[in-house]
Amino acid sequence: MASLSLSSAPPCLRFSTSSPLRQTQPLGNAHGWCLGMEKFKPCSRRRRTLICAVGQDAEEAFKKTVEIDRLIDLLRHANPQELQKTVVENILAFNEGFWIRLAARTDTCKSEDDKKDYEELALSVMSIVDRIVHKTNEKIESSTDVLQGILKPVVDEKEEISWPPRDPEALKAMEEEVTQMEQEGQLDEGFLSEVNAQLRQAKEDGDKPGLVAMLQKVLQLYASRVLSKRSYAKRGNEVLKAEEFLEVLIKAPEEEWNKLLLDGMTFGKGDVSPEDLYAVIKKRIERTLIRTEGGSYQQRVLTEYLKGIQSRAEEIVQVFQGKPE
Structure with missing residues (x-):
């Protein structure tokens, strides 16, 4: 030997x-x-x-x-x-x-x-x-295939990647693909790792803003899908308005958050105060940290999505109150 x-x-x-x-x-x-x-x-x-x-x-x-x-x-x-x-x-x-x-x-x-x-x-x-x-290499290849399958409806191989896609139906098909893959258990930690790796590379390249936006959308759709599985809007027969409002935001596309926040919060047309919204977001983040593996991509994606909702709400509150951002 x-x-x-x-x-x-x-x-x-x-x-x-x-x-x-x-x-x-x-x-x-x-x-x-x-x-x-x-x-x-x-x-x-x-x-x-x-x-x-x-x-x-x-x-x-x-x-x-x-x-x-x-x-x-x-x-x-x-x-x-x-x-x-x-x-x-x-x-x-x-x-x-x-x-x-x-x-x-x-x-x-x-x-x-x-x-x-x-x-x-x-x-x-x-x-x-x-x-x-x-x-590990096999899993990476499998995760790459899953990601390519999700992006296929919105990627035109003959043209430069642009966002949002010119065909609204393409985005809808992409959302349906995310839902289907999540139901099949395909969107695991390996998949999230692959998306984050591709996103990091696209940002470093600096010349692919369309791809960056597309990959960020994939993570948003994933977070929305996973966080929507649990509802905390009811306590017995009582409806918790702030929790219900947060769940509406979680399910909504990111580009609709501004209108929803203006319509749902007390400084606009609604009856949910910023403080109440921040409180339920904090509680949902705590629940997410408990139910996910510490340091995992899943934990990071879900918590960042919730923090993104809070940041958007804070920005709108500042603008409404006439304060500089």
């Missing part, structure tokens, strides 16, 4: 990232050691600063090595099922530093049996990681 080396690591994993494993407490105090150097008069402040930096770098390197060693030991003693689970849970830890450390431990083995154990462990981990990466 070939000996383990850094080149054995999968190419897609040769990058640097922090390990999700919990960091250990450092052994010793780099700051205290450096302060002890002050008794030497010839040392300048800059020299002491450099010594501190070197000490901190060494401490960080030591901590990372301890983390990697802990992960390697955990993998060595795991059965096949536990090994798969451990690799999945620590997928970001398999970076260049991990493979260098594993190669070093392999090279320092005193017995051939231990060396073979490490080599077999490396091959097993690589195999699991490769499968995970392959599945």
Whole structure:
């Protein structure tokens, strides 16, 4: 069997990232050691600063090595099922530093049996990681297909992307596609990740305002669809006007918010005060944070949509009251 080396690591994993494993407490105090150097008069402040930096770098390197060693030991003693689970849970830890450390431990083995154990462990981990990466790539391709299917009604391959689409029916078809895909469970975290990646790239390019608006519309339609599934407008036989009004806004297209806010709030023709609307938006955001996974794209898209409604209401209130934005 070939000996383990850094080149054995999968190419897609040769990058640097922090390990999700919990960091250990450092052994010793780099700051205290450096302060002890002050008794030497010839040392300048800059020299002491450099010594501190070197000490901190060494401490960080030591901590990372301890983390990697802990992960390697955990993998060595795991059965096949536990090994798969451990690799999945620590997928970001398999970076260049991990493979260098594993190669070093392999090279320092005193017995051939231990060396073979490490080599077999490396091959097993690589195999699991490769499968995970392959599945991830497949999911990305699937998410891309879903997004293309949603955008198909509003994209004319022969012309430059424009927004809004010239044909109103195209937008309606796009909305129906979002509804259908959401019902089928196609608009998952992978899909939202793909939309956000495309949106970020379009903004960076700076020359595709039509595509940016189109992708933002996709996220708005998604948020509207998901948030509309739950209603909080009734408490027994009582109708909560502010909640009911918020639900009307959630379901409405973004370009209709201005008119709805003017017609529904107390400074216009309605009976919902800005304070009451802000309160129910805050409560809906709190409910969303509880019911979605922390840090997920879904959580971000839904909360940003609700915050967008509040921002629009605040802008209109300021304009109505004659205050500068």
